[in-house]
Amino acid sequence: MLVNQFLILAAALFSLGVYGLLVRRNIVLILLSVELMLNAVNINLVAFESMIRSADATGQIFTIFIITVAAAEVGIGLAIVLMIFRNRRSADVSDLNLMRW
Amino acid sequence: MTWEIDYLALAPELVIVVTLLVVLALDLFLTRPNKYWTATAAVAGTALAAIPLVILAVEGENVSMFEGSYVVDEFALVLKGLFVVSAYLVLLLSHHYIESERFYQGEYYFLLLASVLGSLVMASARDLIILFIGLELTTGPLFLLAGWRKGDAKSNEASVKYFILGVLSTAILLWGMSMLYGLTGEITFAGLATATAGLADEPAMIVAVLFVIVGFAFKISAAPFHFWAPDTYEGAPTPVTAYLSVNSKAAGFVAFLLVMYLALPELSEIWAPALWILAAASMTLGNLSALRQSNIVRLLAYSSIAQAGFMLVPFAAAAVAGTNIEEGFSATVIYLVIYALMNVGAFATVIAGANRTATGDIDGWAGLGKIDARLGVLIGIFFFSLAGIPPLAGWFAKFAMFRAVILAGGTATVVLAVIAAVNAVIALYYYARVIKAVWLDDAPAEVPARAETPPSVSLRLALLISAALTIVIGFFPAIATFVGDASRIIAAGG
Amino acid sequence: MSPYFESYLTVGTFAALGAVLVMVMLGVASVLRPTNPTAAKRATYECGVDPVGSGWSQTYVRYYVFGLLFVIFDVEAVFIFPWAIAAEELGVFGLVAMFLFILTLLEGLAYAIKKGVLRWE
Numbered sequence: 001m002l003v004n005q006f007l008i009l010a011a012a013l014f015s016l017g018v019y020g021l022l023v024r025r026n027i028v029l030i031l032l033s034v035e036l037m038l039n040a041v042n043i044n045l046v047a048f049e050s051m052i053r054s055a056d057a058t059g060q061i062f063t064i065f066i067i068t069v070a071a072a073e074v075g076i077g078l079a080i081v082l083m084i085f086r087n088r089r090s091a092d093v094s095d096l097n098l099m100r101w
Numbered sequence: 102m103t104w105e106i107d108y109l110a111l112a113p114e115l116v117i118v119v120t121l122l123v124v125l126a127l128d129l130f131l132t133r134p135n136k137y138w139t140a141t142a143a144v145a146g147t148a149l150a151a152i153p154l155v156i157l158a159v160e161g162e163n164v165s166m167f168e169g170s171y172v173v174d175e176f177a178l179v180l181k182g183l184f185v186v187s188a189y190l191v192l193l194l195s196h197h198y199i200e201s202e203r204f205y206q207g208e209y210y211f212l213l214l215a216s217v218l219g220s221l222v223m224a225s226a227r228d229l230i231i232l233f234i235g236l237e238l239t240t241g242p243l244f245l246l247a248g249w250r251k252g253d254a255k256s257n258e259a260s261v262k263y264f265i266l267g268v269l270s271t272a273i274l275l276w277g278m279s280m281l282y283g284l285t286g287e288i289t290f291a292g293l294a295t296a297t298a299g300l301a302d303e304p305a306m307i308v309a310v311l312f313v314i315v316g317f318a319f320k321i322s323a324a325p326f327h328f329w330a331p332d333t334y335e336g337a338p339t340p341v342t343a344y345l346s347v348n349s350k351a352a353g354f355v356a357f358l359l360v361m362y363l364a365l366p367e368l369s370e371i372w373a374p375a376l377w378i379l380a381a382a383s384m385t386l387g388n389l390s391a392l393r394q395s396n397i398v399r400l401l402a403y404s405s406i407a408q409a410g411f412m413l414v415p416f417a418a419a420a421v422a423g424t425n426i427e428e429g430f431s432a433t434v435i436y437l438v439i440y441a442l443m444n445v446g447a448f449a450t451v452i453a454g455a456n457r458t459a460t461g462d463i464d465g466w467a468g469l470g471k472i473d474a475r476l477g478v479l480i481g482i483f484f485f486s487l488a489g490i491p492p493l494a495g496w497f498a499k500f501a502m503f504r505a506v507i508l509a510g511g512t513a514t515v516v517l518a519v520i521a522a523v524n525a526v527i528a529l530y531y532y533a534r535v536i537k538a539v540w541l542d543d544a545p546a547e548v549p550a551r552a553e554t555p556p557s558v559s560l561r562l563a564l565l566i567s568a569a570l571t572i573v574i575g576f577f578p579a580i581a582t583f584v585g586d587a588s589r590i591i592a593a594g595g
Numbered sequence: 596m597s598p599y600f601e602s603y604l605t606v607g608t609f610a611a612l613g614a615v616l617v618m619v620m621l622g623v624a625s626v627l628r629p630t631n632p633t634a635a636k637r638a639t640y641e642c643g644v645d646p647v648g649s650g651w652s653q654t655y656v657r658y659y660v661f662g663l664l665f666v667i668f669d670v671e672a673v674f675i676f677p678w679a680i681a682a683e684e685l686g687v688f689g690l691v692a693m694f695l696f697i698l699t700l701l702e703g704l705a706y707a708i709k710k711g712v713l714r715w716e
């Protein structure tokens with residue numbers, strides 16, 4: 001099976017995610033960008049799986065693990081956003097400049 | 102369908118799992134003044150996890166489970182031992198610190214143990230999925246722990262920076278892994294090692310390997326992907342910083358080395374130059390930035406970046422030269438183990454010193470050796486050991502590093518060795534600066550504010566254990582050589 | 596034409612048919628129905644909630660915690676599906692393992708309940 005179109009889609013999504021991560025200043029939108037990147041990886045894996053058709057559906061199992069880890073990470077991320085928001089009433093990362101990068 | 106599951110080989114992980122579930126349950130039923138039982142349970146559980154490790158080490162049998170995806174061999178046991186010991190020391194450091202500042206206690210130990218579990222899994226992981234799960238389990242709880250001082254703006258910032266860079270590196274790493282899977286159809290290290298043969302010229306493969314390297318470089322805070330580390334280290338509570346710079350860094354290193362060494366040995370012409378650059382850049386940037394620091398934790402943060410560079414040197418040199426690669430690998434692991442033990446000690450002295458002087462500024466520590474001679478001596482031990490002065494453990498790490506580089510030979514290797522030697526001298530300067538402040542500078546006129554609080558028993562115990570290990574390994578490097586041999590076995594057996 | 600493009604042709608055909616169908620239905624309806632617009636009828640229907648104020652309103656922060664809990668438990672269920680497919684093959688061992696997995700999740704739920712996250716005052 002031809003997988004190029006899926007790989008291009010995934011690469012585009014991944015690049016969008018990187019762009020969003022670098023440009024956006026709101027933490028929630030940064031989180032969304034990261035989700036975009038992780039889901040691009042998922043598309044990659046599922047596409048490769050449909051090409052390779054391994055005996056144990058390895059690519060799909062990997063995808064399941066990525067989905068769960070991504071959910072846990074969003075949970076952690078939102079918890080951090082809430083903590084920041086309670087302390088400074090803003091979710092803007094450019095406010096976080098107490099220490100030099 | 103059934104698998105052969107060797108429960109003894111899994112016992113350390115199982116003990117930690119049970120412990121963390123018990124800690125969380127205890128936390129629900131205990132009231133405020135009795136919360137310290139969660140700490141007791143966590144410390145006891147971690148100590149208990151060492152027992153099956155010893156039994157397994159004495160038996161000395163290699164166990165391979167789940168079609169070779171999960172392996173318990175000498176190499177894994179040595180690293181698990183390191184993770185358990187350093188976790189135990191960090192728990193001792195945390196105990197008083199967490200109790201004294203009214204943090205959430207049960208959750209703290211729960212999350213810390215979850216992270217320890219992740220690093221234990223990582224030492225045994227021999228396929229990409231398990232490696233990924235282990236890596237995420239190690240770093241995930243630390244995003245929260247870095248922000249454990251909830252009201253503190255710096256701690257919040259530490260948490261956010263660590264989180265954003267952490268998930269970014271995860272995504273990059275996963276992208277590389279997905280390409281590896283797509284190009285080879287393999288997920289186990291052994292399978293990848295055979296399937297990648299002859300693919301070193303494939304452009305997609307080069308991209309995949311570089312993505313994997315960048316992902317890991319973020320995790321181990323190697324320059325030029327290190328900029329999150331100083332801020333996170335400074336903002337996080339100090340015991341968490343100790344854990345970050347020791348346990349989580351070591352775990353990231355182990356994963357990195359395993360993937361490069363076991364899964365992609367055929368592609369060393371792609372990753373060896375990249376590792377060479379990472380090593381040289383981390384040493385140089387880390388050391389030069391450390392020179393300018395006035396805060397002790399920030400200094401240790403940059404020092405740990407530089408030490409990551411030193412750790413990469415033997416492996417990168419051997420890989421670039423293409424000879425004696427198992428020597429390089431074992432020297433890197435020796436360095437990693439010794440670094441972890443002495444760095445925990447250094448952070449323990451930072452906690453004790455900050456407790457004594459109520460400041461984290463190096464200038465504020467002036468004359469500390471005269472106020473508290475024992476603490477001054479300990480600071481001397483750990484910082485001289487980090488600098489690599491004999492007869493403390495650090496010298497053997499540096500010795501093993503240079504020996505492996507010399508064994509490897511070749512021009513690029515010699516250049517790297519020269520860079521490492523220059524950096525070792527620079528590093529000596531700023532480590533010595535701390536010791537100079539503690540011993541040679543005059544104490545400030547007024548007595549430091551919190552001088553009356555004695556260090557807690559657990560902190561003393563942590564200092565004692567890490568100081569003893571640092572000195573003993575320095576005098577009897579055979580212990581560390583055993584570690585090196587264990588990693589050489591993995592080289593032979595695959 | 597290759598089978599690859601043929602499958603896309605099917606998609607195109609169905610898309611065109613769907614568009615035509617909608618246009619025909621709406622066209623016939625507009626000819627047949629009586630037109631008698633009032634202000635209430637023209638309002639945007641929002642799940643029974645009166646559309647008052649701007650679209651950018653703040654959501655109560657508690658929704659976050661509920662949403663979070665839902666997402667985490669929902670996603671963990673994904674591990675149950677592969678097990679369910681192979682449950683017969685895996686036998687008692689698989690059953691015990693799955694029970695342990697769910698018990699671990701239940702401890703998380705118990706934690707959430709005890710911390711009062713699920714109470715809505």
